[in-house]
Amino acid sequence: MGIQDIIEGKKQWRAHMARIKALPPDYQIVYKEIQRYFFKVGPVGLADEPLLSEIVDFFEEGVAADKGVLELIGNDVAAFADDLIKDSRTYADIYQESISGEPGTAGK
Template sequence: MATGSNEPKSRYLQYLELLTGSLDDKKRWRRYKARVKQLPDNYRIAVEALERYLMQFGPADGAGAMAMFHDLADLFEQSAADGTPIRDIFGDDPVEFVETFMANYPLGQYRARERHRFTTAIECAAGENPGREDRTT
């Protein structure tokens, strides 16, 4: 069922990925979770808390999200190896840390589209963009 990197995907795999999402992303997610599981308890707890936050408010989806989570694992693996205290990673305001962290990643397609739709609707309501209706889909 696996295909080489240069092999075209079978119709079955294309259909399956259409329904379930990228199989490569699922494999990358499992590898990320395995890395997190290997962290010392306090680092793992912090990463899992960040993960929950990022799942709700994170800016990325698909490959962008995987890059973000991969970088998160890198950060905490290195911090654990260096013995960096959790509070030194986050500083006094964990929300400021996570917001700054998220700012380094592109918006997911859905969120970017909704942000655009929202700002366009407000512009129209404020009379700043007359005659333009929100037709973004």
């Protein structure tokens, strides 16, 4: 990864964050909770996937349709987030595999 890649990545992240800041406060709160959850246990390749941008797209459509964020995702933010990554390998999966294997296989 070269310096140009780092600079471009920062530009993209700042543009992404500007889109989030343009959302209504309730959408921002829910987005940040989803983001925090994903960064904690979420998909292994989160940085390589467009998932976060797709969530912002979905939220922007909800704002345009004049819907509240909970009308879009339901009352359970964690269940919504889990549903988004249900088919993805997560850090939680990796951890679970490391502790449920046979003794001495955790590092393999």
